[in-house]
Amino acid sequence: MGQFIIQGGCQLSGEVTISGAKNAALPILFATLLSEGDINLSNVPLLKDISTTLELLQELGATASQDKHQVHINAKDVKNYTASYELVRSMRASILALGPLVARFGEADISLPGGCAIGARPVNLHIHGLEQMGATIKVEDGFIKARVDGRLKGCHLYMDLVSVTGTGNLMMAASLAEGVTTIENAAKEPEIVDLANFINGMGGKITGAGTDTIVIEGVEKLGDCAYQVQPDRIETGTFLVAGVVSGGKVRCVKTDPLLLTAVLSKLEEAGALVTTGDDWIEVDMTGRDLKSVNITTAPHPAFPTDMQAQFTLLNTVAPGTGRIKENIFENRFMHVPELIRMGANIELDGNLAICGDNDKLSGATVMATDLRASASLVIAGLIAQGETIVDEIYHIDRGYEAIEDKLIPLGAKMRRVES
Numbered sequence: 527m528g529q530f531i532i533q534g535g536c537q538l539s540g541e542v543t544i545s546g547a548k549n550a551a552l553p554i555l556f557a558t559l560l561s562e563g564d565i566n567l568s569n570v571p572l573l574k575d576i577s578t579t580l581e582l583l584q585e586l587g588a589t590a591s592q593d594k595h596q597v598h599i600n601a602k603d604v605k606n607y608t609a610s611y612e613l614v615r616s617m618r619a620s621i622l623a624l625g626p627l628v629a630r631f632g633e634a635d636i637s638l639p640g641g642c643a644i645g646a647r648p649v650n651l652h653i654h655g656l657e658q659m660g661a662t663i664k665v666e667d668g669f670i671k672a673r674v675d676g677r678l679k680g681c682h683l684y685m686d687l688v689s690v691t692g693t694g695n696l697m698m699a700a701s702l703a704e705g706v707t708t709i710e711n712a713a714k715e716p717e718i719v720d721l722a723n724f725i726n727g728m729g730g731k732i733t734g735a736g737t738d739t740i741v742i743e744g745v746e747k748l749g750d751c752a753y754q755v756q757p758d759r760i761e762t763g764t765f766l767v768a769g770v771v772s773g774g775k776v777r778c779v780k781t782d783p784l785l786l787t788a789v790l791s792k793l794e795e796a797g798a799l800v801t802t803g804d805d806w807i808e809v810d811m812t813g814r815d816l817k818s819v820n821i822t823t824a825p826h827p828a829f830p831t832d833m834q835a836q837f838t839l840l841n842t843v844a845p846g847t848g849r850i851k852e853n854i855f856e857n858r859f860m861h862v863p864e865l866i867r868m869g870a871n872i873e874l875d876g877n878l879a880i881c882g883d884n885d886k887l888s889g890a891t892v893m894a895t896d897l898r899a900s901a902s903l904v905i906a907g908l909i910a911q912g913e914t915i916v917d918e919i920y921h922i923d924r925g926y927e928a929i930e931d932k933l934i935p936l937g938a939k940m941r942r943v944e945s
């Protein structure tokens with residue numbers, strides 16, 4: 527499974543290059559199922575979730591290959607419409623095969639993703655939206671089985687809750703539906719905008735992505751496209767927090783400050799000097815005092831849940847009490863017991879974490895339980911006193927490209943041990 531062995535007491539400084547966004551690349555890879563053309567993608571991160579998706583696309587009958595950050599896909603000859611449990615269980619984003627397959631082939635059998643560490647994560651909104659577009663859907667034998675005779679029909683959809691992959695799935699399905707689909711209360715995350723731009727690059731007709739009403743005029747066919755995936759705002763935010771809590775100076779390059787407005791504003795409130803250019807962001811804590819901040823997670827453009835674990839750590843080591851309210855996932859405080867084992871003083875009360883004052887962390891063996899929890903534990907290890915072992919780091923490899931190769935040049939003392 528693998529571990530990181532980390533020597534604490536580091537102050538990070540230097541420049542780090544940000545990879546393409548996992549959460550933009552994944553839906554874009556699934557959207558290639560909508561097309562009969564040649565798709566060339568660049569800035570695709572080298573991650574476990576990406577290789578799992580390429581494997582799934584191949585299992586469905588597409589040709590798919592990755593050469594460093596370039597991916598080539600042709601889904602013209604897809605003949606299998608079943609996504610197996612083996613692949614779906616290791617990556618919940620596999621649910622994104624549902625919309626494209628049923629829209630293009632009239633048939634999709636997708637294994638139910640099941641619950642996971644951060645919450646139950648139901649997919650009722652994906653199913654309900656496709657039913658409104660004319661699909662018949664049964665959930666049996668652990669699979670979502672969707673069928674439609676002919677094409678899906680465009681319609682007016684209202685999402686009860688803001689769902690990122692729900693919006694993505696329905697937007698993809700609507701791209702090949704007959705007529706116009708409107709998605710109200712749509713997710714406004716930057717990854718939805720990237721997906722819409724990509725679909726439009728293949729010949730789609732989507733407007734309004736990035737607002738809460740998206741309008742999709744269905745087309746009969748989608749074709750070739752070359753597209754560059756947007757930078758990873760969560761990887762960027764993670765490196766910025768690492769720079770700040772270590773009292774250092776870190777510049778993230780090949781990123782986009784406009785994707786991180788809420789996070790940057792909280793880093794400034796936490797005491798960091800934040801400077802930005804078109805495609806870089808720098809945080810500098812030299813001679814500055816760290817402060818606790820209150821955080822409430824909510825859909826974009828509010829503070830992202832995927833940065834909550836990293837800010838929990840920030841509040842733990844900062845003077846003052848910081849309150850963190852997690853509003854998106856019901857079980858996203860799995861890092862808290864592990865941070866407590868390292869000396870953190872955090873009180874949990876339902877979806878609220880009250881982080882104590884200026885805690886001194888000391889090294890311990892801790893368990894990575896999900897992707898962002900793992901990232902917060904790695905950063906905690908870098909600033910703790912003594913040695914920290916972070917176990918089960920396969921979670922980190924799902925979402926951070928070669929994290930140790932990026933942290934070590936900044937001054938981290940850590941190594942990976944395969945077990």
Ligand SMILES: CC(=O)N[C@H]1[C@@H](OP(=O)(O)OP(=O)(O)OC[C@H]2O[C@@H](n3ccc(=O)[nH]c3=O)[C@H](O)[C@@H]2O)O[C@H](CO)[C@@H](O)[C@@H]1O
Pocket residue numbers: 549552619645646647648649650651652687688689690691692717830831832854855856
């Ligand atoms: C691959 C990807 O992009 N993952 C991101 C995506 O996850 P994902 O798209 O799975 O998260 P959603 O936005 O769908 O979930 C938001 C909330 O809605 C609920 N819900 C969702 C769908 C549904 O049919 N029914 C329902 O009740 C969820 O349980 C959750 O409480 O957005 C999350 C919220 O920003 C991020 O943390 C994830 O990193």
Ligand SMILES: C=C(OP(=O)(O)O)C(=O)O
Pocket residue numbers: 549618619832897898925
């Ligand atoms: C929760 C996340 O991802 P996923 O939806 O793929 O589990 C994440 O990226 O933090």
